[in-house]
Amino acid sequence: MKFFMEKWQSFFSSDYLKFSEEILTKDRTNDELQFLINNLELTGDAKILDLGCGQGRISIPLAKYGYNVTGLDASRDLLEEAKNRAKRESVSINFIYSDMRNMNYLNEYDAVINMGTAFGYVERQQDDEITLKNVYRALRPNGVFIQDLDNREAKVNNYNKQSWYYMNNKFVWNQREFNYLTGRWNEIIKWEEHGEEKEFLLNLRLYTASEIIHMNQISGLQLRDSFGYFNNQPYSATSPRMIMKYQKSKGV
Structure with missing residues (x-):
């Protein structure tokens, strides 16, 4: 399915790359990585889909840890950088150029991750709902989805x-x-x-906790836990992040 030109397509460019890593620092990336390893509770060869993988900031260290990683993103600039970094780090990652709304996996991944507010940039809520339904289909039964977003209230x-x-x-x-x-x-x-x-x-949609939980639930993903940062602190109206852990119910 093709979509009209949207604002996010010009935002996630080589200029974004220059600025983003002064916010998404190595220390923060390490915190995110440890959080994921602890909360995914997967074996080393598990299949993980990094949804909105960008320049491979999370995909590459996960692959180095031993996971079977696919990185999906709709920015050619960021994916090219991700491929270059993976080559330098000598890791094998399947990087896919695709819009999240178009991905078409069925019962393929043990976990899907969506980190660093890589969600909400499309123009319509219905399109974000399409993405979440695609996440549900992509997960194996009992698979885990971790979504890390800006905390709208804070x-x-x-x-x-x-x-x-x-x-x-x-x-x-x-x-x-x-x-x-x-x-x-x-x-x-x-x-x-x-x-x-x-x-x-x-330009992006900032969802409340109740909104994003409801959208995931109607897609078939059940909330299992919530966090306010990568140190496992509880989510609250003042926490730095809004991180939700969901699980796919049994069945397709």
């Missing part, structure tokens, strides 16, 4: 509408706003590079 109650900060050796200007009617977060990011002003737009 994010929308603690942000500056405009700010300057220094990032990636550049001064960056941000303008942020949240629409309580649509649930969408809109962030304009501007900086100067080689004498030229550059800009990209971050």
Whole structure:
């Protein structure tokens, strides 16, 4: 199925790669990796689908740990970087260029992971629901789905509408706003590079905990646990992250 050009397609580019890893640091990646190993409770040869794998930040260390990893993403720039990094690290990962809404696996994976807020960028909630139904189908019976998202409550109650900060050796200007009617977060990011002003737009749906739990449940995924960060702290309205652990019910 083909979809019209959406805002996220220009956001997840080589420019995103330059800035993202100053937020998604090595220390945070290590915390995420340990969290996943502890909470997935899988054998070393289990099959894992990294949904929205980006530059392979999580896929590669999971593969080095011994898991059979597939990384799926719809950004050619990020997937190319992921392939280059996997080659340098001498790990074998099946990287797939695809929109999440188009994936078509059936009872194939022991676990699906969706880390670093790699969800909610599409224009319609119905399309996010399609992705979750695809996750359900992709999992084997009793398979686990871990979804790591921004904590909407904490994010929308603690942000500056405009700010300057220094990032990636550049001064960056941000303008942020949240629409309580649509649930969408809109962030304009501007900086100067080689004498030229550059800009990209971050636009995504921030779901409440009850909304995202309900969407997963109607897809057949049952909530098993919730966390507020990768140290297993409980989820709350003020926690840094919103991490949900689901399990596929028995059957197809």
